[in-house]
Amino acid sequence: MRRIQFDRCGDPEAVLYLAEVAEPEPGPGEVRLRITLRPVNPSDIAYIRGLYVPPEAFPAATGLEAVGIIEAMGKGVTDIKVGDRYMIARQRGTWADKMIVPALSIEHVPAEISDEIACQVHANPLTAWLMLQGVTKPGAIVQTAAGSAVGRLVDQLGKIQDRRVINIVRNQITADDLYKQGATHVVISSQPDWLNQIQQAAGPEPIIAAFDPVAGQTGLDLLSVLAPGGELILYGGLSGQPVAVSAMQLAARNLSVKGFWLGPWFANTSADEQARVMQRLLTLFQKRQLQIPVAGIYALEDFKAAIRHSLTPGRLGKILLRS
Numbered sequence: 001m002r003r004i005q006f007d008r009c010g011d012p013e014a015v016l017y018l019a020e021v022a023e024p025e026p027g028p029g030e031v032r033l034r035i036t037l038r039p040v041n042p043s044d045i046a047y048i049r050g051l052y053v054p055p056e057a058f059p060a061a062t063g064l065e066a067v068g069i070i071e072a073m074g075k076g077v078t079d080i081k082v083g084d085r086y087m088i089a090r091q092r093g094t095w096a097d098k099m100i101v102p103a104l105s106i107e108h109v110p111a112e113i114s115d116e117i118a119c120q121v122h123a124n125p126l127t128a129w130l131m132l133q134g135v136t137k138p139g140a141i142v143q144t145a146a147g148s149a150v151g152r153l154v155d156q157l158g159k160i161q162d163r164r165v166i167n168i169v170r171n172q173i174t175a176d177d178l179y180k181q182g183a184t185h186v187v188i189s190s191q192p193d194w195l196n197q198i199q200q201a202a203g204p205e206p207i208i209a210a211f212d213p214v215a216g217q218t219g220l221d222l223l224s225v226l227a228p229g230g231e232l233i234l235y236g237g238l239s240g241q242p243v244a245v246s247a248m249q250l251a252a253r254n255l256s257v258k259g260f261w262l263g264p265w266f267a268n269t270s271a272d273e274q275a276r277v278m279q280r281l282l283t284l285f286q287k288r289q290l291q292i293p294v295a296g297i298y299a300l301e302d303f304k305a306a307i308r309h310s311l312t313p314g315r316l317g318k319i320l321l322r323s
């Protein structure tokens with residue numbers, strides 16, 4: 001079977017290669033899946049570049065979520081049928097033809113959920129959901145990288161929850177696409193008066209939170225539009241730049257800057273509650289109240305072209321790898 005792997009961290013196109021490896025056999029409590037579709041996420045790219053948690057060993061595999069078909073089961077696995085479709089999440093190594101995972105870590109895919117959604121239904125939808133849940137005060141939310149999967153989901157969930165979301169994007173094509181998706185407020189950050197436009201979009205509502213996966217100057221700019229007591233929530237570092245916050249800027253208006261990471265939620269949340277939230281999200285996908293567009297599907301062996309596409313500004317949806 002084929003697996004995309006790397007022997008050192010660095011530029012993905014330079015360090016990744018397709019290796020032929022032995023097909024693994026499931027041990028007790030494990031299953032083997034034939035993976036059919038997986039996303040190319042910014043966290044995969046950051047991991048390969050060495051900007052995330054470092055790989056435990058080399059050669060290292062990548063990809064954290066996917067959808068696949070059960071091929072074989074180890075001893076003690078019950079309630080799972082060979083041939084059924086399952087979602088894999090938080091299991092590194094999905095950029096491969098096949099994978100062994102604990103049977104308890106996978107979830108059955110409801111018939112109405114497409115492979116395109118099933119393969120990316122964990123990290124980004126949960127992030128959008130939990131960040132919104134974390135904003136308890138009334139008021140508007142502003143967000144950067146609004147054309148990303150997380151950004152689109154924040155906007156769609158915001159609508160469902162009657163929350164005003166002001167979307168910031170880098171270009172007109174993405175702005176038009178967000179309006180087509182149903183967004184009400186979109187501001188293009190290259191326009192000179194974009195910060196004023198954000199205030200106008202907020203109308204009478206205070207802007208009480210800013211969701212930002214970009215950081216750098218963009219994150220800093222967002223502090224200026226927050227109402228007193230507002231929060232800048234940094235959940236990614238797409239610009240690769242730090243946010244140079246002035247202490248007085250925070251102190252004078254009682255602003256706070258904090259991070260969000262999905263990982264601890266799994267550790268600190270009961271299995272029942274995790275299942276309840278996932279079920280709620282899946283139902284919204286089934287009703288098409290949530291959607292994540294796909295901008296391209298590449299064969300697994302064309303991973304370099306897929307990565308290049310995923311890093312192209314103005315892409316209108318997720319890039320997926322099929323096998």
Ligand SMILES: NC(=O)c1ccc[n+]([C@@H]2O[C@H](COP(=O)([O-])OP(=O)(O)OC[C@H]3O[C@@H](n4cnc5c(N)ncnc54)[C@H](OP(=O)(O)O)[C@@H]3O)[C@@H](O)[C@H]2O)c1
Pocket residue numbers: 040041042043123124127145146147148149150151169170171174213214235236237238239260261262263312313314315317318
């Ligand atoms: N903290 C967590 O637990 C957690 C969980 C999930 C995801 N995330 C983070 O969430 C972010 C979005 O992930 P995703 O999978 O939704 O992304 P995605 O769908 O792959 O889209 C990436 C988006 O980022 C925008 N972008 C890239 N570089 C940018 C820059 N320098 N300035 C402004 N915009 C930039 C692109 O905008 P254009 O359309 O203009 O090209 C694109 O819309 C990533 O940083 C990811 O690591 C964090």
